[in-house]
Amino acid sequence: xxxxxxxxxxxxxxxxxxxxxxxxxxxxxxxxxxxxxxxxxxxxxxxxxxxxxxxxxxxxxxxxxxxxxxxxxxxxxxxxxxxxxxxxxxxxxxxxxxxxxxxxxxxxxxxxxxxxxxxxxxxxxxxxxxxxxxxxxxxxxxxxxxxxxxxxxxxxxxxxxxxxxxxxxxxxxxxxxxxxxxxxxxxxxxxxxxxxxxxxxxxxxxxxxxxxxxxxxxxxxxxxxxxxxxxxxxxxxxxxxxxxxxxxxxxxxxxxxxxxxxxxxxxxxxxxxxxxxxxxxxxxxxxxxxxxxxxxxxxxxxxxxxxxxxxxxxxxxxxxxxxxxxxxxxxxxxxxxxxxxxxxxxxxxxxxxxxxxxxxxxxxxxxxxxxxxxxxxxxxxxxxxxxxxxxxxxxxxxxxxxxxxxxxxxxxx
Numbered sequence: 001x002x003x004x005x006x007x008x009x010x011x012x013x014x015x016x017x018x019x020x021x022x023x024x025x026x027x028x029x030x031x032x033x034x035x036x037x038x039x040x041x042x043x044x045x046x047x048x049x050x051x052x053x054x055x056x057x058x059x060x061x062x063x064x065x066x067x068x069x070x071x072x073x074x075x076x077x078x079x080x081x082x083x084x085x086x087x088x089x090x091x092x093x094x095x096x097x098x099x100x101x102x103x104x105x106x107x108x109x110x111x112x113x114x115x116x117x118x119x120x121x122x123x124x125x126x127x128x129x130x131x132x133x134x135x136x137x138x139x140x141x142x143x144x145x146x147x148x149x150x151x152x153x154x155x156x157x158x159x160x161x162x163x164x165x166x167x168x169x170x171x172x173x174x175x176x177x178x179x180x181x182x183x184x185x186x187x188x189x190x191x192x193x194x195x196x197x198x199x200x201x202x203x204x205x206x207x208x209x210x211x212x213x214x215x216x217x218x219x220x221x222x223x224x225x226x227x228x229x230x231x232x233x234x235x236x237x238x239x240x241x242x243x244x245x246x247x248x249x250x251x252x253x254x255x256x257x258x259x260x261x262x263x264x265x266x267x268x269x270x271x272x273x274x275x276x277x278x279x280x281x282x283x284x285x286x287x288x289x290x291x292x293x294x295x296x297x298x299x300x301x302x303x304x305x306x307x308x309x310x311x312x313x314x315x316x317x318x319x320x321x322x323x324x325x326x327x328x329x330x331x332x333x334x335x336x337x338x339x340x341x342x343x344x345x346x347x348x349x350x351x352x353x354x355x356x357x358x359x360x361x362x363x364x365x366x367x368x369x370x371x372x373x374x375x376x377x378x379x380x381x382x383x384x385x386x387x388x389x390x391x392x393x394x395x396x397x398x399x400x401x402x403x404x405x406x407x408x409x410x411x412x413x
Contacts, residue, residue: 003044004069007035007211010312018069023209030194031290032312035211036251037069041258050230050261061116061219067255068120069215075126079109079151081119082219086227086375089344096363099373101233103220104346110171111381113217113245114144117207120216122148125203132157134202136193138186138241138301139168140351140380145205146177157202159189165301165385185296187307207244208309214248221252224375225262233266234372237355237362239379240270240279240325241303243314249377250317266375268323269368270314271358273298273330273350279311283325288315299330299388302351302380324367328357336360337382337389347382350389355379 006015009025011032016022018037025033044066054063058073061082065073087102108115118141125133132155135145142158149156158172162181172179182189190206197204207213225232232253238246246268256262272280276296282289293306308314318325328336336353340346348356355376362368382389400406 003039003066003071004037005040006038008038010034010036010316023204023211030209031307031309034209034310034313036313037211037215039067039255041255045259048259048261053259053261054226061119061216061223064219064222067215067222068219069212070120070123070127072123072127075123077119077122077148077151079115079119079148081108081115081216082223084108084220084223086224087344087346091343095343096360097370098363098368099233099371100359101228101373101375102344102346103224103375103377105220105377105379106346106348106352106381108144110144110147111384112140112144113220113377113379114141115148116216116219117141117213117244118144118148118205118216121145121203121205121210121213122152122154124212125154126152128203130201130203131155132202133205134193134197134200135159135205136186136189138304139164140302140384141205141207142177142179143168143171143175143384146172146175149177150175157196159193159196161185161189163301165387167384167386186305190307190309206309207248208242214244214251217245217248218252218255220377221249222256225253225256230262232262232264233375235269235323235368236266236375236377237269237271237359238377239300239303239351239354239358240272240314241276241305241308241351243270243279243308243310245377245379246270247310247313247317250321253321265321268317268321269358269362270318270323270325271354272325272327273300273303273333273354274327275330276300276304276306277325277327278306279308279314280325280327282311282315283318288312290315298333298350300333300350300354301385301388302349303354324362326358326362326367328354328361332357332361334389340378341382346378348378349380349382349385352378352380
């Protein structure tokens with residue numbers, strides 16, 4: 001871990017040693033004192049450039065090891081993570097008048113963006129010889145961590161709300177995770193996981209407070225840079241719950257800019273559901289103070305968060321990139337799921353569709369410049385939560401006898 005030189009508090013700026021064992025700043029507390037992993041950027045600028053910053057001897061997103069917080073490549077898990085496609089759809093471009101690229105992270109091993117963080121969590125847990133990993137989740141982070149734990153024989157303990165979608169629960173069970181459904185929301189599960197980690201020595205897989213996990217999530221920014229031949233988009237739309245993905249994506253773009261590998265930082269647009277949008281409200285009030293929501297409610301369970309633990313860094317990502325936060329209705333999310341499936345052949349869960357819904361709303365309201373280039377992060381597969389769309393879409397089809405004439409008539413052929 002020699003490349004990491006410190007952990008910096010998001011609020012007061014104090015820097016702690018990388019081996020301090022801290023996840024948050026003791027002075028600023030768990031909500032404002034989230035930490036950021038620092039590398040020796042001055043030294044890296046001397047040695048890295050656009051031609052050599054990637055290690056092509058390593059697979060998947062571990063190719064970016066020069067900007068990842070581990071050294072022992074023998075700990076790399078066997079599941080593929082990252083290197084997901086960046087897809088241009090001409091029908092969408094024509095329809096909306098933008099150059100739209102879809103970053104399809106539904107292709108990861110457990111079908112969600114969370115694999116980027118889980119891969120690093122597993123490596124760090126193995127480095128520390130942890131007896132297991134504890135994770136609180138609305139579903140995706142848990143199923144992701146359980147899958148990576150299964151790939152390497154690491155026990156994974158999971159706390160989820162009792163409302164967890166069936167598809168995600170099934171993954172957990174099949175991955176042999178030890179699962180507890182809690183009669184409360186994600187925020188309470190999170191608090192419990194922190195206590196359990198402290199009492200048992202289990203490694204805490206929570207991007208909201210564990211700074212090393214953001215390092216995995218930032219790799220989508222690195223991939224976007226590569227896949228656009230370093231001609232970065234004007235805007236990147238990101239679904240936001242705890243704030244972890246958006247701050248990580250910004251950090252990835254910022255690091256490439258600092259190392260003179262790219263020439264700009266895209267405007268980062270955070271998209272929340274209206275029933276769970278404390279960061280959007282803070283942004284609209286031009287504030288860095290976040291008012292928590294006791295009972296967040298949205299169909300998009302992956303971003304159904306009222307207490308965004310990584311909110312300070314999320315707001316900084318938006319402010320520093322000259323981006324914005326925007327919130328969308330659940331009905332707009334459902335429409336986005338249907339449109340993406342119909343127009344692109346990509347089936348996403350509600351949280352992922354929120355990013356596309358946010359783009360549509362921002363375009364309609366004139367908040368983004370016409371004919372700009374846009375990347376939309378699609379963070380989870382639709383089969384993770386089929387009930388959400390099933391409840392809002394007629395899925396029954398008629399059953400006919402094997403009669404060719406009747407079939408042709410039904411198909412209007």
